Amino acid sequence: MNTIQKKIWVLASVVLAIMIAIWLTLTFYNQKMQTQYNDILQRYLQMNEVTSSSQDIVANLNRYLMIPTAGNEAELEESRERLLSVQSTVYELRNVDNEFILTNYSHLIDSFIETVDRSVMFQEQGEAESALAEFAEASNISLYISEMTLSIFDTELKTYERFYRGIISQSEELEKLGVWLLLLITLVLVLFTYLFSRSITKPVQQLTKAANELAIGRFDRPIKVDSNDEISFLAKTFDHMRSNINALILEIQKKAQLERELQESKMLLQESQLRNLQNQINPHFLFNTLNTLSKKAYLDGAEETSDLLVSVAGLLRYNLKRMDKAVSLYEEVYVLQQYIDIQKARYSDRLKFHADVQESVLGFQIPGLTLQPLIENAVIHAIEPEEDGGEIWFRIQEVGDEVWIEIEDNGPGIDEEKQRQLLEQAIISKEGHSTGIGFGNVLKRLNLFFGREGLVEIDSEVGQGTKITLKLPKVKGVQNHGQAAHSG
Numbered sequence: 001m002n003t004i005q006k007k008i009w010v011l012a013s014v015v016l017a018i019m020i021a022i023w024l025t026l027t028f029y030n031q032k033m034q035t036q037y038n039d040i041l042q043r044y045l046q047m048n049e050v051t052s053s054s055q056d057i058v059a060n061l062n063r064y065l066m067i068p069t070a071g072n073e074a075e076l077e078e079s080r081e082r083l084l085s086v087q088s089t090v091y092e093l094r095n096v097d098n099e100f101i102l103t104n105y106s107h108l109i110d111s112f113i114e115t116v117d118r119s120v121m122f123q124e125q126g127e128a129e130s131a132l133a134e135f136a137e138a139s140n141i142s143l144y145i146s147e148m149t150l151s152i153f154d155t156e157l158k159t160y161e162r163f164y165r166g167i168i169s170q171s172e173e174l175e176k177l178g179v180w181l182l183l184l185i186t187l188v189l190v191l192f193t194y195l196f197s198r199s200i201t202k203p204v205q206q207l208t209k210a211a212n213e214l215a216i217g218r219f220d221r222p223i224k225v226d227s228n229d230e231i232s233f234l235a236k237t238f239d240h241m242r243s244n245i246n247a248l249i250l251e252i253q254k255k256a257q258l259e260r261e262l263q264e265s266k267m268l269l270q271e272s273q274l275r276n277l278q279n280q281i282n283p284h285f286l287f288n289t290l291n292t293l294s295k296k297a298y299l300d301g302a303e304e305t306s307d308l309l310v311s312v313a314g315l316l317r318y319n320l321k322r323m324d325k326a327v328s329l330y331e332e333v334y335v336l337q338q339y340i341d342i343q344k345a346r347y348s349d350r351l352k353f354h355a356d357v358q359e360s361v362l363g364f365q366i367p368g369l370t371l372q373p374l375i376e377n378a379v380i381h382a383i384e385p386e387e388d389g390g391e392i393w394f395r396i397q398e399v400g401d402e403v404w405i406e407i408e409d410n411g412p413g414i415d416e417e418k419q420r421q422l423l424e425q426a427i428i429s430k431e432g433h434s435t436g437i438g439f440g441n442v443l444k445r446l447n448l449f450f451g452r453e454g455l456v457e458i459d460s461e462v463g464q465g466t467k468i469t470l471k472l473p474k475v476k477g478v479q480n481h482g483q484a485a486h487s488g
Helices: 004-065 070-091 099-125 128-159 159-216 228-277 284-300 303-321 329-350 372-381 416-423 439-450 481-487
Strands: 324-329 351-357 365-367 390-399 402-409 456-460 467-475
Touching: 004 070, 004 128, 004 159, 004 456, 004 467, 070 099, 159 228, 228 439, 324 329, 324 439, 329 351, 329 390, 365 439, 372 390, 372 402, 372 439, 372 467, 416 439, 416 456, 439 467, 439 481
Parallel strands: 351 390
Antiparallel strands: 324 365, 390 402, 402 467, 456 467
C-alpha cells in the first residue's frame, strides 16, 4: 500500500532528479566549451613560448660570449632545453591545415639550436669571430621564428574562424535549449504535482461527500474511495461503521414495524371487543324475545314475519360471537344470506341480489364479519339513496392459488381520489348500520389475518357503479383470528 509519506518522497525525488539532470547537462556543455577554449589558448601559448624561449637563448648566448662563465653557460643550457621541450609540444599541434608550416617551423627551430651550438663550440675553441658570426645568424633565425609564429597565429585564426563561429552558435543553441528545457520541466512538474495532489485531494473529497451523505441519514449507500493509501483504510473503516449503523437502523425499523402492527392488532381487538360489549345488551333476553316473537308470529299464521325474526336472531348471534374468530366462507355466506333476507323484507323489489358462489371454495377461512359489512356498504350507497333501488352482484370463485370474492353494484360510483384514500385508510368510511364495522376495519383485519397487503381492489367510476374484489390466499380450517393473523 502506498502511503502519503511515500508519495511525498517520490515527488521530492523526482524534483531532485530533474534538478540534477539540469545541472549535469549544463555542466557538460560548459565543460565542453571550456575545454575547446583551453585547447585553442594552449596552442597560442605554446607557440608564443617558442618565440620567448628563442629570445631567451639569444640573450643568454650573448652573455656567455661576453662572459664565458660556468653560470652563464648553465643558463644558456637551461633555456636551450626549454626550447626543445616546447618544440616537441608544438609539433603535436599539427593538423591537415597546418602540417606543412609546422614542419618548417620545427626545422627552423632545429637550425636555430644548431647555430647556437656552433657559436658555443667556436667560443670554446677560442674562435671569437666565428662565434660572433654564428651568434648573428642565431639572432636572425630568432627573428624568423618570431615572424613565423605570427604567421602561424594568422593561419590558426583563419583555420579556427569557423570553429569560433560554431562555439557562438552552440552558445545560442544552448540558450534556446535551456529555455525549452525549462518550459518542459515546468510542464512536467506542474502535471506531476497536479496528479500527486489529485491522488490526495480526490479521496478526501469522496470521503467528505460520504460523510455528508451520512449526516443527512443516507446509511444505505456504500462508501467507495479510489485510493491505495491511509485514506483508503480510513474509508473502509468508515464504510464498516456505516454498514453497522445501517444494520442497526434496519433492525430498529423492523422492530418498530412489528410493534406498530402489534399495536394495531391490539387496537382492532379492543375496538371489536368494545363494539361487542356495546352490542351485548342482555343478548339472552334479546334472543329469547326474538324467538318468542317468531313462535307467536308462526302461531298467528305470519310465517314470513317468523322467518324474518329467525334471520334477525341468527344475524345478531353471529355478529356478537364471530368478531374475533376466523370462520369459513360457508358461515360467512350463510349469515350474508340471512342479512339479504332482512334487507329484502325492508326494500322489497328495490333490492335485486344476484349470487354466484363456487361451492368448492366454501371450506377456506377468512376473518369473521368480512362479507356482511361490504354488502351493507353496497346497500347503503347503491340501494338506499335510489328511489328505484338497485342491483348487487356477489361472486366467489377459485382463481389459481387464490379465492376471488367480488361485490359489485350499479350505484353512483366512487372517484379515484376517494378510492385511493379508502385503500390507504386515509379516511374513515361510513360505518355499517348493523355491525358498526366500516370498510377500513375490514381492510385492516384482512391485512392482519393474511399477513400482507394489497388484498383488496376497487374498480369504480363516478356514475358507473362500484366493484370491490378480494383476492385472498387459500387458508383451510378454522382458527383464532389473532393466531391466523400472526401465522399469516
